[in-house]
Amino acid sequence: MRRLFGSVRARATLGATLVVAVALVAAGTAVLLSLRSNLIGEAGTQAERSARAVASALALRPGYDHLPGLDGDHEPVQVVDEDGRLVAASEDLERISGTGTDAVKPRPPAATGPGDEDDASSDPGADPDDDGDDALEPGEIDKRTTFTNGSATIDGETADYRFAEVAVETEDRGRLTVYAGAPLAAEHGAVRTALTVMLIGFPLLLGVVAGVTWLVTRRALRPVEGIRREMAAITASQDLARRVPEPDTHDEVARLARTTNETLAALEASVERQRRFVADASHELRSPIASLRTQLEVAAAHPGLLDLEGAVEDTVRLQRLAADLLLLARLDAGERPAPDARVDLAGLAREEAAGRDGVTVDAEPVDVAGSRGQLGRLLANLLDNAQRHARAAVTVTVRREGDRAVLGVADDGDGVPEADRERIFERFVRLDAARSRDDGGAGLGLAIARDVAVRHGGTLTAGAAPAGGALFELRLPAV
Known part of the structure; x- marks a missing residue:
């Protein structure tokens, strides 16, 4: 009954x-x-x-x-x-x-x-x-x-x-x-x-x-x-590529079927992205670990042949990659900054630019709400990317536009092709496939930068700089 x-x-x-x-x-x-x-x-x-x-x-x-x-x-x-x-x-x-x-x-x-x-x-x-x-x-x-x-x-x-x-x-x-x-x-x-x-x-x-x-x-x-x-x-x-049947009506059942298929598509994309992320992370971790192991094995057999500087570089690279992966995991879990924390974007730009060759700062005081550590990591990633591709100069600007704070990082390099200006924010993406990993990094810096911008209620876009190179603009709500 x-x-x-x-x-x-x-x-x-x-x-x-x-x-x-x-x-x-x-x-x-x-x-x-x-x-x-x-x-x-x-x-x-x-x-x-x-x-x-x-x-x-x-x-x-x-x-x-x-x-x-x-x-x-x-x-x-x-x-x-x-x-x-x-x-x-x-x-x-x-x-x-x-x-x-x-x-x-x-x-x-x-x-x-x-x-x-x-x-x-x-x-x-x-x-x-x-x-x-x-x-x-x-x-x-x-x-x-x-x-x-x-x-x-x-x-x-x-x-x-x-x-x-x-x-x-x-x-x-x-x-x-x-x-x-x-x-x-x-x-x-x-x-x-x-x-x-x-x-x-x-x-x-x-x-x-x-x-x-x-x-x-x-x-x-x-x-x-x-x-x-x-x-x-x-x-x-466990085949997320399958979809539920959608009736030809326009009632609640048809809307339920369409919403279910949209959910399945989002879940499939998320699982695929996670699978690709794990595979790429494993691949990226394999190189420094293998290099470090080789150097240690050579040092164990022939102490005089130990490349201490190379081992330190591999260890630092491995440490940075692990830190990047940990930050991405926290961002994927929905970690958001404290809404009542105030950050002086101009002061932060000067701090991150200090000690970097060829980097100039033109900033007016603008406060934003968010995590100083995450915003500092965002700016550092943008500066690392700009210095990697610039010929001689990198310019950092901070200004206020209405109720938005705008931070720009421009270089005088070759720039980013228009067709690739969204793809470069994907994880483990490197446009120059021929360059070495030591020069190009793991391809996580820009992905982390955009995720941090989104978590702070802002946007991060790539465009063309006046000098002909790449221009990355961060827009955040100003306090």
Whole structure:
């Protein structure tokens, strides 16, 4: 059961069925109440019509003979005087309830006796003192009508009735009250029929709703299941080159598939970049380690042949490469500088340029937020690259442009071809494949510089210097 209702399709079907069921119950209840109210209203109208017809006859002629509705009409009618005695009633009336009196046999006023007084005093509908407030003229019929529900037995048949109570003032008999009933059989039959139809039709309708919802939901979720199966296959095979199927629709499922494929593409690129980084790092580390080992082995066999200066250079190179790889790893992990640290970019440029041959600085004071160590490493990498390719001079400039601090490093070398101005920021990329590693480095300096710039909310781009060489511009938010 838990597995069944753990699916979106089952929950959607159950939810839709419950909502429709509640709506059907509410609508059915409203229909039944409205139908019952209308039919009871029609029965009341019919009863009032009969009661007023009898009241009109009483107001126009004396006596109780030949009153309408009393001669075998199979509808209960009672006439009660102001003392609560039944003075006229329908033929074959055997029992009645819901009116002012339950008497069924008329008793003329002249036959008043102790028992009649008891009946009058016990009759809940009799109120001899009630005409003080509702005085009617002789021959006048009260405009008000009171309705009640009850039952009556006529000629052995018992049924429910809607009774109308109407008062009439006569000249010779005082105030009389007429009770006339209309059968509620039509109301009961119609309500029972409607209820039966609902009890049969509602479950069938709910079944149709559940089935349609189940089929529609299955069709709507079929692409999702395809995405899930493909993702499971990708996880099992670890083949990030595969993609999930994208439906031809423009709904949420299609957007989910496109986003999933974009995520897979980014993950594939990240894994490939990491794999290439590990391979390149291993390759770069292999050379200085092999060189250092060779020198140490030669020194162990022939101490006099030890190239101490070369061993130190290889060790320093290995140390720098390890430091570069460690910094890249921290940057890849999302390390960001403290936002409240302030760095004087002009002062930092002068510090890094100090002691370097052919490097001049033209800087105005501009403060930026970030890590002094990482920004110093960025500037040092740019200066190392510029000195490596410059013929004679390297120029460092610092200025403010609006809300940005701009640091430029320009050389007078051959420059960077326009087609390679983005590729040089990739890791382990060296444009001059023929130069030695000692001259060209490992190809990590510019990659580190750009990563540091991005982590500080800035940009680092390569362009052409006025002197014809390369120009690297760092733009950071100024404080």
